[in-house]
Amino acid sequence: xxxxxxxxxxxxxxxxxxxxxxxxxxxxxxxxxxxxxxxxxxxxxxxxxxxxxxxxxxxxxxxxxxxxxxxxxxxxxxxxxxxxxxxxxxxxxxxxxxxxxxxxxxxxxxxxxxxxxxxxxxxxxxxxxxxxxxxxxxxxxxxxxxxxxxxxxxxxxxxxxxxxxxxxxxxxxxxxxxxxxxxxxxxxxxxxxxxxxxxxxxxxxxxxxxxxxxxxxxxxxxxxxxxxxxxxxxxxxxxxxxxxxxxxxxxxxxxxxxxxxxxxxxxxxxxxxxxxxxxxxxxxxxxxxxxxxxxxxxxxxxxxxxx
Numbered sequence: 001x002x003x004x005x006x007x008x009x010x011x012x013x014x015x016x017x018x019x020x021x022x023x024x025x026x027x028x029x030x031x032x033x034x035x036x037x038x039x040x041x042x043x044x045x046x047x048x049x050x051x052x053x054x055x056x057x058x059x060x061x062x063x064x065x066x067x068x069x070x071x072x073x074x075x076x077x078x079x080x081x082x083x084x085x086x087x088x089x090x091x092x093x094x095x096x097x098x099x100x101x102x103x104x105x106x107x108x109x110x111x112x113x114x115x116x117x118x119x120x121x122x123x124x125x126x127x128x129x130x131x132x133x134x135x136x137x138x139x140x141x142x143x144x145x146x147x148x149x150x151x152x153x154x155x156x157x158x159x160x161x162x163x164x165x166x167x168x169x170x171x172x173x174x175x176x177x178x179x180x181x182x183x184x185x186x187x188x189x190x191x192x193x194x195x196x197x198x199x200x201x202x203x204x205x206x207x208x209x210x211x212x213x214x215x216x217x218x219x220x221x222x223x224x225x226x227x228x229x230x231x232x233x234x235x236x237x238x239x240x241x242x243x244x245x246x247x248x249x250x251x252x253x254x255x256x257x258x259x260x261x262x263x264x265x266x267x268x269x270x271x272x273x274x275x276x277x278x279x280x281x282x283x284x285x286x287x288x289x290x291x292x293x294x295x296x297x298x299x300x301x302x303x304x305x306x307x
Contacts, residue, residue, distance in 0.1 A: 001208045006201075008033070019141045026194050027087040033193045039124030039184075044085055046125065047271040050278065051077055051093070053124035055258040056185035057282030058290065061096035062221065064186045068093050071281035076274050084270060090199075091192040092210060094217040098224065102181035102246040103158030104149070104165070104174035109246070112253045121145050121157035125261065126183040132257040142168065149173040158183070161224065162231040171239040178246045182254040188217075 017025045022034040023041045042049040051073070052064075059067075067073045074093075081087045102109070103122075109115065116134035127137040140148055140157075142164075148154045150173045158181070159165055165177075191213050198206065235241040265271045300307065 001212055002205060006205055006208060013143070023087070023089065023192065026192050027089050029088075029194050029196065031194070032197045033191065035189060035191050037123075037187060037189055039126075039187075042124045045080060045270075046265050047080060047268070047274050049124035049126075050271070050274045052187040052190070053126050053184045054186075054275075054278070055125075055262060056182045056255070057279055058286045059186060059282040060289075061098060061186040061188055063282065063285050063289065065093060065096050065188055065217070066285065067278060067281040068188075072277050073281075076277060080270070088195040089192050090195050091190050092213040093188045094191050094213040095189040095220040096217065097161070097187040097189075098228075100158055100160065100181060100184035100187065101162075101165075102178040102183065102250070103156060104170050105156040105176045105178065106174060108176050108242065108244055109178055109250065111247070112250055115250070118156050119154045121148065121154050121159075122183060124184070128261045128264070129183055129254060129257045132260050133253055146170055146173055161228050162235060163224075163227045166231045166235055166239075171235055171241050175239075175241050177235065177241050177243050179243060180246045180251065182251050182258065 011031075013019055016031060019036065019040055022031065022036050025031045026034050037053070038048040038051040039053040042053075051068070064073075068077065077091065077093075081089050081091065103120075105118075107114075112133065115130075118135050120130055120135045120137050121140050122130060122137060123139050127139055131137050138148075138154060140154075142159055145154075145157045145159050146168045149157055149170075156174075157170070159168060159170070165171075170177075191209075193209070198209075201209075232243065236243055262275065266275065297307065
């Protein structure tokens with residue numbers, strides 16, 4: 001898009017800093033930019049998790065991106081970065097992710113009672129939610145999940161989606177994979193830039209970065225349809241993984257746990273402001289989206305049989 005005026009040298013995680021250090025490294029100028037999720041730095045402010053791993057208001061990741069773009073979310077994100085945390089960072093959101101699977105367990109989960117005491121990996125506010133449900137939660141970076149489960153340091157885990165889970169080798173440490181969950185039901189990546197580097201670019205180059213991130217976001221929303229569905233088949237057929245839909249009983253309990261956890265943070269005016277903004281958007285947009293959506297599952301069963 002830039003005709004050669006911009007070049008990005010892409011470095012893998014740990015090439016310069018670890019995942020948890022990326023935001024600070026960008027703010028300090030150690031890195032010019034980074035690609036991550038807000039849950040990785042929610043320890044700096046719990047409201048960060050609301051931009052990617054927050055409660056489900058009946059919305060999808062694409063509606064979360066709609067709120068960021070057109071519902072005031074970007075201004076609230078900028079306020080968090082600049083005014084509250086004092087970071088020298090500019091950022092965009094890119095790449096809507098469908099709901100995270102509940103993840104990998106040593107047996108099929110059929111009731112809430114089975115979760116009690118399980119050592120489980122997740123991130124962000126989801127950790128608080130699952131602790132509320134009786135799980136013992138640890139927050140590990142992606143590369144440490146499979147080895148921790150292999151060594152028995154954790155009993156169960158979620159990371160991301162069928163493709164990344166397969167690439168990490170989760171099928172080698174568990175044969176019980178649970179799709180669907182409210183612990184991270186809508187999430188999107190963020191692309192952040194060092195503020196000085198960003199504003200040293202000319203107007204056209206900054207616009208290129210913005211629209212390139214939106215283009216990548218659209219492409220990801222189409223690409224995952226191909227990759228996740230193919231890799232889910234591979235997990236079942238090539239690796240013998242049992243795939244289940246998480247029971248409604250567990251997902252209903254997750255919503256109740258979200259209600260309890262939110263109360264703990266709503267005394268923070270900024271946190272409450274983000275929640276109120278999201279709920280206004282989700283209520284309005286959901287009234288249209290959910291009423292307008294036909295029974296896609298029914299149509300699927302009509303043509304292809306039982307899901």
